[in-house]
Amino acid sequence: MKIICIGRNYVAHALELKNEVPTKPVFFLKPDSALVISNRPFFYPGFSSDVHHELEVVIRIDRLGRSIEEQYASRYFSEIGLGIDFTARDLQAEQKKNGLPWEIAKGFDYSAPVSEFFPVSRFGDIHDLSFRLDLNGKTVQEGSTSLMIFTFEKIIAYVSRFMTLKTGDLIFTGTPAGVGPVAINDRLEAYLEGEKVMDFPVK
Ligand code: MG
Numbered sequence: 696m697k698i699i700c701i702g703r704n705y706v707a708h709a710l711e712l713k714n715e716v717p718t719k720p721v722f723f724l725k726p727d728s729a730l731v732i733s734n735r736p737f738f739y740p741g742f743s744s745d746v747h748h749e750l751e752v753v754i755r756i757d758r759l760g761r762s763i764e765e766q767y768a769s770r771y772f773s774e775i776g777l778g779i780d781f782t783a784r785d786l787q788a789e790q791k792k793n794g795l796p797w798e799i800a801k802g803f804d805y806s807a808p809v810s811e812f813f814p815v816s817r818f819g820d821i822h823d824l825s826f827r828l829d830l831n832g833k834t835v836q837e838g839s840t841s842l843m844i845f846t847f848e849k850i851i852a853y854v855s856r857f858m859t860l861k862t863g864d865l866i867f868t869g870t871p872a873g874v875g876p877v878a879i880n881d882r883l884e885a886y887l888e889g890e891k892v893m894d895f896p897v898k
Contacts, residue, residue, distance in 0.1 A: 696863040698725040698807055699854055700751075700780055704844050704869025711872050720845045720853045723797055725780075730865075731808035736898040738805050739879050743783035748877050749870035750828040750836045750885055753778040754847055755812050756864040763855040768848035771860060774812035777826055777885045777892055780867050781806040782874075809865065810885065810892035818888065822846060829884040830877070838871030845869075 702721040703709040709716045731737065739746060754772040763771060780801070787800035815821055821840060828836040845853070850866060877883070877897050885893035 696727050696861065696865065697858075698727065698729060698865045698867065699723075700725060700801065700867040701845065701850055701869040704850075705838065705842055705871045706844065707842075707872035708870050708874065711874070716844065720850055722850075722854055723801060725802040725807050728804055729802055729807040731805050731895075734893060734895040735808070736896050737779075737781065737808060737877070737883075738898050739877070740783065740803055740805075742799075742803075743785055745783065745785040746877055747782045747784045747874045748828060748830070748836070748883065749780040749782055749874050750826065750838070751778055751780050751867040751870050752776075752824060752826060752838075752840055752887075753809055753812075754866050754868065756851075756860045756866065757862050759859065759861055760851075761855050761859040763851055763860070765848045765852040768851035771851055772847065772866075773815050775815055775818070775821060775824075776810040776812040777887050778807060778809040778865070778867050779828075779883065779885070779893070780870060781808075781877075784876075807865075807867070808893065808895060810887070813887075825888055827886050828873075829886070830875075831882055832884075835875055836871055836873035840868075842871065843868060
């Protein structure tokens with residue numbers, strides 16, 4: 696499986712990192728070795744001193760598809776959850792400055808913890824889902840999927856023009872504003888529609 700991550704999908708986050716608001720989706724990949732499940736700890740990597748949390752809504756692809764039309768895109772996923780796109784911001788800044796790829800900043804081990812996944816049918820309107828991240832009991836990120844620049848369907852249509860989507864692939868759909876550093880011994884708790892779906896420590 697592959698993990699596809701959308702960058703800059705919320706206006707306020709694009710601006711907080713002084714990026715332009717994109718006119719088409721920006722995406723990158725993380726390897727399957729980045730995945731963390733079942734609230735296992737995030738192990739802080741020794742090669743960075745500025746790892747940031749990015750809380751994102753994640754969809755799981757459940758059908759093979761390529762060049763999917765936007766109007767049919769909703770047929771290609773039926774489960775939704777949350778994930779954290781951990782980012783070594785110091786390495787990312789260095790890579791960006793030099794025009795180099797982001798993998799070392801985004802694709803490292805443990806950089807993609809995800810919650811359990813829930814059927815889309817459980818939610819009233821997936822285009823208006825609230826989610827938030829608490830760091831040591833204090834809310835640091837809050838978002839709603841209603842604020843996404845590119846909807847789930849637009850993302851699927853765009854990404855599948857370039858690469859075939861397969862069952863089990865995950866798409867991280869971008870972070871709202873409020874990204875910031877984590878430290879060893881921090882506790883992260885993530886909520887989807889008010890329900891806690893992630894709770895894990897940084898070690
Ligand atoms: Mg992200």
